[in-house]
Amino acid sequence: MRDLNTCREAIDEIDGKIIALLSERRSVAEDIALNKLKEGKSVSDPQREMQKLAAVMDKARQAGLPGSFAAAVFRTVMAHTVSCEQRFIVEKLRGKDGGLRRGTSVAYLGGKGSYSHLAAMRWCDFCTGEIAERGCASFDEIDAAVTSGKTEYGVLPVENSSSGSINQVLDVLQGSKAVLVGEIFRPIDHSVLAVKPVALSEITDIYSHPQPVEQCSRYLKDFMPGVRVHYTKATSEAMEQVQKLGDPHCAAIASHHSGQYFGLVPVMDNISNNIHNYTRFVVISMTPVTIPETVPAKTSLSFTVAKYTPGSLISVLEEFSSRKLNLDKLTSRPRLASGHDTWEEIFFADVQANLSSNAMQEALSKVREHTSSLKILGCYEADERHG
Numbered sequence: 001m002r003d004l005n006t007c008r009e010a011i012d013e014i015d016g017k018i019i020a021l022l023s024e025r026r027s028v029a030e031d032i033a034l035n036k037l038k039e040g041k042s043v044s045d046p047q048r049e050m051q052k053l054a055a056v057m058d059k060a061r062q063a064g065l066p067g068s069f070a071a072a073v074f075r076t077v078m079a080h081t082v083s084c085e086q087r088f089i090v091e092k093l094r095g096k097d098g099g100l101r102r103g104t105s106v107a108y109l110g111g112k113g114s115y116s117h118l119a120a121m122r123w124c125d126f127c128t129g130e131i132a133e134r135g136c137a138s139f140d141e142i143d144a145a146v147t148s149g150k151t152e153y154g155v156l157p158v159e160n161s162s163s164g165s166i167n168q169v170l171d172v173l174q175g176s177k178a179v180l181v182g183e184i185f186r187p188i189d190h191s192v193l194a195v196k197p198v199a200l201s202e203i204t205d206i207y208s209h210p211q212p213v214e215q216c217s218r219y220l221k222d223f224m225p226g227v228r229v230h231y232t233k234a235t236s237e238a239m240e241q242v243q244k245l246g247d248p249h250c251a252a253i254a255s256h257h258s259g260q261y262f263g264l265v266p267v268m269d270n271i272s273n274n275i276h277n278y279t280r281f282v283v284i285s286m287t288p289v290t291i292p293e294t295v296p297a298k299t300s301l302s303f304t305v306a307k308y309t310p311g312s313l314i315s316v317l318e319e320f321s322s323r324k325l326n327l328d329k330l331t332s333r334p335r336l337a338s339g340h341d342t343w344e345e346i347f348f349a350d351v352q353a354n355l356s357s358n359a360m361q362e363a364l365s366k367v368r369e370h371t372s373s374l375k376i377l378g379c380y381e382a383d384e385r386h387g
Contacts, residue, residue: 157279205247206250
């Protein structure tokens with residue numbers, strides 16, 4: 001039997017080979033993307049993916065491994081490959097020569113370890129060059145970083161599956177000169193994090209951003225009813241404060257994976273009201289993207305309708321419905337621009353369609369007849385990696 005150190009060295013060597021093979025696999029994905037682009041084929045091929053998973057599970061069983069384990073690993077690998085192919089095609093059409101081997105810069109809310117930071121790093125995980133990170137104190141600051149050219153991208157949390165739309169972000173998008181170029185769905189794994197293991201009953205103070213507190217309201221009510229809540233501008237700020245206090249009676253609500261940035265340990269995991277809790281982030285840039293029709297796309301827009309005209313909103317929606325275009329999001333906010341009627345609302349919609357498609361162009365042409373203002377916020381590839 002090999003001793004422990006020898007085993008660990010062997011594992012490290014094997015892991016290195018796996019990483020090298022994954023890198024080689026991704027380089028093949030670039031060629032696949034070019035072929036699909038040339039032949040006008042869809043990036044996603046569900047039938048091929050199912051056949052691939054079935055073959056992988058069969059080979060795993062023959063090798064003495066659980067088929068379900070192999071399938072879980074390869075689902076992640078295949079999802080990453082599809083995402084690489086999508087990004088490669090989009091960047092190729094933007095004239096970035098593939099885009100996968102360049103650096104970038106990105107602004108996000110809070111510091112390292114915030115949910116926005118984790119989402120930003122996922123957006124940038126296709127870039128193998130240097131990534132210049134810029135933590136911001138507000139959504140307006142993120143927008144300003146992008147519109148001023150300080151960063152190429154900005155990441156904004158626009159909605160959550162538990163608490164709904166994030167109104168402050170919608171208000172920023174109303175007046176922003178930047179365009180939406182992407183979206184990211186990230187699971188929100190809220191945990192109670194402290195400086196050392198401690199019983200929940202011993203925690204007297206909780207620090208977090210208002211959104212996580214709202215999303216964990218039931219847990220706080222049922223299991224930590226007497227705790228004092230202190231609001232912060234970001235979950236990263238909450239963790240930083242708990243770290244500085246060094247008091248075991250104080251804890252932060254933040255991502256389980258973020259505690260490592262601040263030396264905090266999870267006291268309790270998965271405390272969200274909804275265990276299937278996701279936040280959708282949108283990515284803004286001053287450079288719009290053109291999405292090929294082979295890539296699943298989404299178009300976001302904002303519009304206002306005549307306030308005193310009956311059926312004006314329904315007329316807008318019917319233009320999409322009659323062309324079998326699905327709206328997977330429709331929400332409204334008070335209009336902030338000057339020179340408008342009191343109580344005038346601005347609607348935000350996400351359409352599952354490519355902006356350049358004939359159906360979408362026809363719909364928008366008709367929609368303009370029913371709206372007093374219409375703004376295309378952006379067309380971008382749909383994020384198929386969540387769920």
